[in-house]
Amino acid sequence: QVQLQESGPGLVKPSQTLSLTCSVSGGSISSGIYYWSWIRQPAGKGLEWIGRLYTSGSTNYNPSLKSRVTISVDTSKNQFSLRLSSVTAADTAIYYCARDDRAGAAFAFDIWGQGTMVTVSS
Amino acid sequence: QSALTQPASVSGSPGQSITISCTGTSSDVGSYNLVSWYQQHPGKAPKLMIYEVTKRPSGVSNRFSGSKSGNTASLTISGLQAEDEADYYCCSYAGSGTFYVFGTGTKVTVL
Numbered sequence: 001q002v003q004l005q006e007s008g009p010g011l012v013k014p015s016q017t018l019s020l021t022c023s024v025s026g027g028s029i030s031s032g033i034y035y036w037s038w039i040r041q042p043a044g045k046g047l048e049w050i051g052r053l054y055t056s057g058s059t060n061y062n063p064s065l066k067s068r069v070t071i072s073v074d075t076s077k078n079q080f081s082l083r084l085s086s087v088t089a090a091d092t093a094i095y096y097c098a099r100d101d102r103a104g105a106a107f108a109f110d111i112w113g114q115g116t117m118v119t120v121s122s
Numbered sequence: 123q124s125a126l127t128q129p130a131s132v133s134g135s136p137g138q139s140i141t142i143s144c145t146g147t148s149s150d151v152g153s154y155n156l157v158s159w160y161q162q163h164p165g166k167a168p169k170l171m172i173y174e175v176t177k178r179p180s181g182v183s184n185r186f187s188g189s190k191s192g193n194t195a196s197l198t199i200s201g202l203q204a205e206d207e208a209d210y211y212c213c214s215y216a217g218s219g220t221f222y223v224f225g226t227g228t229k230v231t232v233l
Contacts, residue, residue, distance in 0.1 A: 047227075096167055107154075108156075109160070110179060112168055113167065
């Protein structure tokens with residue numbers, strides 16, 4: 001059974017770059033027809049899709065964040081990563097990684113990590 | 123791209139049925155049969171309950187059902203149970219520019 005686990009610093013200073021990693025266990029990140037997404041949720045608020053990585057390595061981003069976001073993959077480690085530059089307090093949120101299985105529940109997020117809280121503060 | 127509109131809260135008594143609406147536009151909900159619904163308990167990650175408007179993942183109770191009419195999708199929970207008390211979010215694919223847009227979220231209370 002595939003599981004996702006986010007990791008990374010819980011505190012980032014304003015104007016710096018937020019970096020998180022999602023480790024995939026129980027299956028290969030590059031097998032199947034999968035999109036791997038990052039989604040965030042400010043405390044007490046709703047969900048926001050950040051961007052996704054396709055199995056082939058191609059990426060798509062939320063237009064509102066596109067200029068600051070990079071999602072990449074390390075197939076040797078079975079991980080994918082998020083980098084968000086020039087962060088402000090508005091980027092404080094729980095960050096989730098999630099899977100979209102085109103062979104299964106397509107265009108939906110069927111597996112989620114537990115989430116990791118990131119606070120932007122000096 | 124604005125968030126899809128959901129009622130802030132919906133409540134019902136055990137055994138009753140409730141419906142949560144999710145209103146978008148002709149660019150998202152109205153254009154694609156790719157609406158999904160998520161249940162989120164406090165402090166937990168969201169859980170997929172419905173995908174492609176009406177389909178249930180394996181393991182999800184058949185008390186949960188989805189539908190769509192025009193720009194509005196709906197999630198119905200029948201035979202409401204205490205464990206259904208949670209926040210619920212809809213999500214729609216919105217094309218190759220915006221990709222995904224989530225709803226504002228609905229808090230379901232079991233009275």
